[in-house]
Amino acid sequence: MSLHERFALDILANRHNREILARWERLALPDGWLVAGCLFQTVWNLQAGRPPESDIKDYDLFYFDASDLSASAEERVQAHVEEVLGDLGVEVEATNQARVHLWYEEHFGRPYERPLRSSREGIERFLVPATCVGVRPGDLYAPYGLELLYDGILAMNPLVPHRELFDRKAASYRARWPALRIAGGD
Template sequence: MPIPAPDDARFLEDILANRCNRAILDAWEALELEDGWLVAGCLFQTIWNLRDGRAPGHGIKDYDIFYFDAADLSVAGEARVQQRVDRVLGPLGVPVEVKNQARVHLWYEEHFGYPYPQLASAKEGIDRFLIPSTCVGVRWLGGRHELYVPNGLSILYAGVLTPNPLTCHLPLFREKAASYKSRWEWLQVCEEA
């Protein structure tokens, strides 16, 4: 019998099995983030951990939050948002990293060695993760969870790792894919999208 395709309800149920994801989203309104999203590893690694029968939060080193504030591109402004998030989520006892997607183009090339375009939203930052199956985000908005999965959920649940044509930096992709594959051996790495 074929396995049914994953849907938004399953994804939401799975990521909320991670107590930290749940706690962050439960406190979302108190974070007061402009165009804010809980993103990346804390979501897709939870999915992969569940598939392996591990605890949902196993090995997740931090929880990433994107927001977008084009009015303040300063390091100090981002630090103030980080401090506010730390005050709210500090009792959770896990590292939470907050990044303003409006300023990534100012530091990305120096840090990673590749140019990066100026973005117009936090979603555009999610779109540019190195691996399309990891382009996922969630937030609490208007009394419900809103998901952003621009490449669909099937490749995430299947564990398919391909380079993202929006950020096709093959050395960075290979490093990241090898790191993931060392932790979840069943992942499939393919350099051709």
């Protein structure tokens, strides 16, 4: 079994991931992807012998719509997402990657390099390359591969070289999954 096949099976062990993907067409998100924590945390939970959904705070959806960069447009998409997925009983957040550059600095205290051109570019810019994953029915995007994820290696993403943000994120991950290792560290 390839790592891609294993990943597909692992993320579907999480019933919420499975249900979100089953309702994908109803979401109708332009350039839409299910991304990040709900995927890599499911894998790490399984590796640690924990239930697949354990301690997953939210389920993130990326989409890309440059036709309306307003917060109100993103709120309308969020309302639609809640209408489609609200019965799951988990928090699902939809983020328009076309407008990240408008709020990133205020939220994270660091300037954003430039506006993104796709949801894939947003996936490429998570702080930790092992966590840069996105899926949608029939498609996987893992720009740095899946080896770091499965090996539990936390490294800083050169596209987002924010050491203090990385250190906080890595410490948070290691508190929940102690087997994870910092690249070049312990």
